[in-house]
Amino acid sequence: MKPFTIDTTNGICAALFIFLGGFFALQSLGLEIGTAFRMGPGYFPLVLAIVLILLGAVILVEAVRFESEPIGHIAWRGMLFILPAPIFFGLTVRGLGFIPSIFLTALIASFASGRMRPLTALVLSACLTLFAFLVFSYALGLPFRRFGPWLPPWLVW
Amino acid sequence: MELLDNLALGFSTATSLANLGFCLIGVLLGTLIGVLPGIGATATIAMLLPITFQIGDPVSSLIMLAGIYYGAQYGGSTTAILINMPGESSSAVTAIDGYQMARNGRAGAALAIAAIGSFFAGTVSTFLVAIFAPPLTAIALQFGAAEYFSLMIVGLVSSVALAHGSIVKALAMVVLGLLLGIVGTDIYTGTPRFTLGIREYADGLNFVAVAVGVFGVAEILRNLENEHERSVMIRSVSGLMPTREDFRRMAAPIVRGTIIGSALGILPGGGAILAAFASYTVEKRVSKNPGEFGKGAIEGVAGPESANNAGAQTSFIPMLTLGIPANPVMALMIGAMIIQGIVPGPNVAIEQPALFWGIIASMWIGNLMLIVLNLPLIGLWVKLLTIPYYVLFPIIMAFCSIGVYSVNTNIYDLYAVAFFGFLGYLLTKLRCEPAPLLLGFVLGPLLEENLRRAMILSRGDPSTFLTRPISAGLLFVALAVLVIVFLPGVKKKREEVFVEEN
Numbered sequence: 069m070k071p072f073t074i075d076t077t078n079g080i081c082a083a084l085f086i087f088l089g090g091f092f093a094l095q096s097l098g099l100e101i102g103t104a105f106r107m108g109p110g111y112f113p114l115v116l117a118i119v120l121i122l123l124g125a126v127i128l129v130e131a132v133r134f135e136s137e138p139i140g141h142i143a144w145r146g147m148l149f150i151l152p153a154p155i156f157f158g159l160t161v162r163g164l165g166f167i168p169s170i171f172l173t174a175l176i177a178s179f180a181s182g183r184m185r186p187l188t189a190l191v192l193s194a195c196l197t198l199f200a201f202l203v204f205s206y207a208l209g210l211p212f213r214r215f216g217p218w219l220p221p222w223l224v225w
Numbered sequence: 226m227e228l229l230d231n232l233a234l235g236f237s238t239a240t241s242l243a244n245l246g247f248c249l250i251g252v253l254l255g256t257l258i259g260v261l262p263g264i265g266a267t268a269t270i271a272m273l274l275p276i277t278f279q280i281g282d283p284v285s286s287l288i289m290l291a292g293i294y295y296g297a298q299y300g301g302s303t304t305a306i307l308i309n310m311p312g313e314s315s316s317a318v319t320a321i322d323g324y325q326m327a328r329n330g331r332a333g334a335a336l337a338i339a340a341i342g343s344f345f346a347g348t349v350s351t352f353l354v355a356i357f358a359p360p361l362t363a364i365a366l367q368f369g370a371a372e373y374f375s376l377m378i379v380g381l382v383s384s385v386a387l388a389h390g391s392i393v394k395a396l397a398m399v400v401l402g403l404l405l406g407i408v409g410t411d412i413y414t415g416t417p418r419f420t421l422g423i424r425e426y427a428d429g430l431n432f433v434a435v436a437v438g439v440f441g442v443a444e445i446l447r448n449l450e451n452e453h454e455r456s457v458m459i460r461s462v463s464g465l466m467p468t469r470e471d472f473r474r475m476a477a478p479i480v481r482g483t484i485i486g487s488a489l490g491i492l493p494g495g496g497a498i499l500a501a502f503a504s505y506t507v508e509k510r511v512s513k514n515p516g517e518f519g520k521g522a523i524e525g526v527a528g529p530e531s532a533n534n535a536g537a538q539t540s541f542i543p544m545l546t547l548g549i550p551a552n553p554v555m556a557l558m559i560g561a562m563i564i565q566g567i568v569p570g571p572n573v574a575i576e577q578p579a580l581f582w583g584i585i586a587s588m589w590i591g592n593l594m595l596i597v598l599n600l601p602l603i604g605l606w607v608k609l610l611t612i613p614y615y616v617l618f619p620i621i622m623a624f625c626s627i628g629v630y631s632v633n634t635n636i637y638d639l640y641a642v643a644f645f646g647f648l649g650y651l652l653t654k655l656r657c658e659p660a661p662l663l664l665g666f667v668l669g670p671l672l673e674e675n676l677r678r679a680m681i682l683s684r685g686d687p688s689t690f691l692t693r694p695i696s697a698g699l700l701f702v703a704l705a706v707l708v709i710v711f712l713p714g715v716k717k718k719r720e721e722v723f724v725e726e727n
Contacts, residue, residue: 077654081394081652081655081657084651084652084655085401088401088404092404095418095419096418100414103685104685104687105680105681106681107676107680109413109414109416110418111677112673112676113404113407113418113419116400116404117404120400123393123396123397127391127393127394130391136656137656139655140450140654141451143446143450145449146445146446146450147446147647150445150446150449150622150646151442153622153623153626154442154629154639154640154642154643155640157626157627157630157639158626158636158638158639158640159636161630161636162636170626170627174622175619177618177619177622177623178619180445180449181614181615181618192616192619193619200623200627204627210279210627210631
């Protein structure tokens with residue numbers, strides 16, 4: 069008998085689907101399920117969550133029986149800088165205001181690439197901020213505060 | 226003639242100065258982002274979607290969105306031809322012979338042939354949409370909750386059948402998408418579901434945030450995996466005009482491609498890709514010298530390009546008449562309609578004829594603009610290809626952030642972008658296609674609503690789905706599709722097709 073092995077890609081994939089299915093199933097149980105005639109808010113999601121868990125189980129069985137493609141290279145640096153960018157924008161757009169927030173957001177995202185030099189990043193972010201200000205704030209007139217209350221008043225003209 | 230009246234209404238809507246302007250901006254923006262390598266049509270649209278919401282009028286907004294779509298598709302074939310890097314899987318076929326033509330110094334002709342083929346296909350299929358949409362709408366108006374439910378099942382199942390890789394994974398993605406779509410307040414009881422107590426998610430997860438995350442951010446991360454220099458060998462493109470010999474050779478493939486594309490495009494589940502492949506196979510088969518294929522055959526560019534454009538266009542038919550998206554792009558269009566306060570479905574044609582026919586007419590105008598504007602602008606697009614990627618993605622990230630925030634000024638939508646960017650990237654790494662997930666996400670609430678309504682109408686008897694003939698027929702189709710993709714022979718063939726594609 070060959071040693072018990074689990075394919076990494078499919079193993080993680082199965083675990084992810086089972087976990088997500090489990091999350092939705094547990095949450096659904098806290099809702100009113102109802103009957104097939106009058107379905108409560110929990111009925112349909114519970115059915116879907118169970119199906120998701122079952123599909124995850126099928127993938128798990130496949131993972132034990134077959135090998136698949138390896139996961140391959142993962143963009144760690146990319147994730148480290150790209151994913152926080154929108155979060156940072158969300159955290160600061162009201163406090164700092166649109167202009168400083170978008171500048172810093174672009175700056176953070178810039179560092180996702182190893183090829184970006186700090187000076188290029190600064191210049192790029194500055195140009196981008198100017199463009200975003202002209203297009204979104206000035207031309208389209210989106211109702212964003214340009215500078216927010218976190219900044220000391222003497223800094224903002 | 227009613228058809229002509231309708232088209233006249235459409236053209237008068239689409240040719241208003243403002244709408245022409247929005248169409249133009251859409252086409253240009255779409256091409257601009259579409260030519261950036263590694264960013265496909267879906268990601269392009271997801272990123273530009275928020276901009277269209279700034280336009281108050283839903284007609285203009287959807288016309289611009291449609292323009293972005295054609296632009297992005299065109300941009301995708303440009304990169305396929307010039308640097309052998311198809312932005313979208315449907316232009317992967319174009320890359321095979323198009324890139325070889327470019328290497329033989331015929332890049333200009335290849336681009337022109339692609340544009341002419343697309344324009345011809347676009348013209349024909351616009352008429353097809355105009356002819357077939359009204360009768361389908363009439364049928365769809367008789368649909369009850371049970372029929373709608375079954376129809377959506379067909380759509381979801383076909384998206385699974387046409388996804389790459391494992392069918393089980395694609396099914397799981399659909400189910401996950403449905404679950405994510407249900408997040409938010411239950412319409413019957415007002416109970417918040419799966420919101421984790423966050424009040425900002427009570428209206429459901431923002432569709433734009435999910436699309437931008439799963440397609441846009443995830444794609445950026447994938448491109449950041451291995452940054453290598455792109456070699457753009459063509460610095461300037463000359464000789465745009467195809468020769469008389471080229472015209473003679475491309476005529477038949479364009480016509481055949483259009484027919485194949487129009488027919489396959491109506492099928493739910495990503496017709497354009499299938500259409501391009503089918504056309505390439507057909508051209509190779511009917512050609513007198515099949516050996517030329519893969520070495521720069523004009524037919525290998527003309528046929529698939531026409532087919533994929535025709536397919537892209539006719540995939541509007543199920544979207545406009547039934548409110549069922551045939552591919553992720555149409556899912557985006559439906560999401561845009563919902564945000565604009567339009568309920569997609571057969572009623573659109575009746576309640577909003579100007580919108581309905583305006584979009585159809587703008588398809589043709591958009592295609593015309595592409596050929597008139599983009600061929601002369603080709604030099605500019607080639608320049609864009611030389612912009613290094615590390616300069617692009619901070620710009621894309623910044624605009625995505627602004628765009629998503631501007632939809633509802635809800636900062637939680639931005640956190641959703643990050644989360645779905647991560648989830649989307651993770652799932653791609655685990656070889657799961659994002660397209661079925663997005664389709665499920667859009668259809669989730671509709672599917673549940675129709676299921677619950679059908680069950681109430683039938684007093685809890687699930688056999689209602691089988692005793693109503695149209696519903697039973699549709700479910701049978703869905704079952705047949707599922708059985709077919711699981712048949713060993715088809716499964717093998719399917720794998721071959723997708724392997725060839727990659």
